[in-house]
Amino acid sequence: MAEALALTDVAFRWPGRAGFGLSVPGWRVAAGARLLLLGESGSGKSTLLSLICGINRPDRGRVEVDGTDLGALGSTRRDRVRAERIGVVFQQFNLLPYASPTDNICLPLRFAPERRQRAEAAGRGGARAEARRLMTALKLPEEAIDAPRAGLLSVGQQQRIAVARALIGAPPLLIADEPTSALDAGSQDAFLDLLFTQCEAAGTTLIMVSHDDRLAPRFDDAIRLEDIATIQRTGFAA
Numbered sequence: 724m725a726e727a728l729a730l731t732d733v734a735f736r737w738p739g740r741a742g743f744g745l746s747v748p749g750w751r752v753a754a755g756a757r758l759l760l761l762g763e764s765g766s767g768k769s770t771l772l773s774l775i776c777g778i779n780r781p782d783r784g785r786v787e788v789d790g791t792d793l794g795a796l797g798s799t800r801r802d803r804v805r806a807e808r809i810g811v812v813f814q815q816f817n818l819l820p821y822a823s824p825t826d827n828i829c830l831p832l833r834f835a836p837e838r839r840q841r842a843e844a845a846g847r848g849g850a851r852a853e854a855r856r857l858m859t860a861l862k863l864p865e866e867a868i869d870a871p872r873a874g875l876l877s878v879g880q881q882q883r884i885a886v887a888r889a890l891i892g893a894p895p896l897l898i899a900d901e902p903t904s905a906l907d908a909g910s911q912d913a914f915l916d917l918l919f920t921q922c923e924a925a926g927t928t929l930i931m932v933s934h935d936d937r938l939a940p941r942f943d944d945a946i947r948l949e950d951i952a953t954i955q956r957t958g959f960a961a
């Protein structure tokens with residue numbers, strides 16, 4: 724089966740922080756997988772996601788997304804590959820509070836012409852129609868969809884906007900960093916149902932990060948960061 728993600732002989736340290744290091748000898752994720760990545764707080768999950776997204780470059784090794792080695796690209800091309808191929812749901816959602824839900828969702832398409840074309844084709848009436856279709860599929864009420872500013876919405880509603888923004892234009896890979904941490908157990912379950920349905924419809928591989936191993940049975944596979952990575956932690960230098 725094709726691989727959505729392949730890490731080979733990867734090592735990374737935060738610049739100026741000798742105390743924390745992460746290395747991943749080899750990790751492959753099959754296209755279409757629904758994977759939960761578990762690890763305690765501070766173990767390096769977000770650090771690993773930043774390497775997968777190409778936000779940070781490994782000091783060594785290869786991070787291939789959908790067959791492209793991100794580390795071999797300069798920062799402009801890396802940004803382009805990220806925009807085209809990776810949808811990201813950040814822990815804090817990172818919405819623009821003064822922009823409308825639709826403008827927030829369409830934002831990644833500005834930097835990703837191929838993704839824009841896919842969104843326009845899927846939405847028939849254009850990318851904004853596709854944004855609306857996604858919001859409806861994610862069970863946002865009409866008044867939230869039509870809100871003038873995303874900052875007016877509840878946390879759960881903002882979370883759905885963040886998911887729609889990650890899904891628009893069907894990127895091959897969706898990375899979600901603790902997207903359910905603000906929800907109670909019942910809402911978590913309903914949210915995962917919606918996320919899985921939308922990923923399946925778009926043919927998108929899902930890697931979701933959490934410290935909550937009770938979510939594991941919902942996924943095709945759950946792995947612990949420690950099982951794929953060696954983590955060095957020696958505290959903070961003064």
Ligand SMILES: Nc1ncnc2c1ncn2[C@@H]1O[C@H](COP(=O)(O)OP(=O)(O)OP(=O)(O)O)[C@@H](O)[C@H]1O
Nearest residue numbers: 737740743762763764765766767768769770771934
């Ligand atoms: N921008 C940064 N600069 C320097 N060090 C950082 C930076 N971001 C994270 N770290 C360090 O990297 C280590 C791992 O943090 P990371 O956020 O990756 O863990 P995590 O498993 O995602 O934690 P949490 O579940 O609490 O979000 C920590 O020691 C943290 O201080």
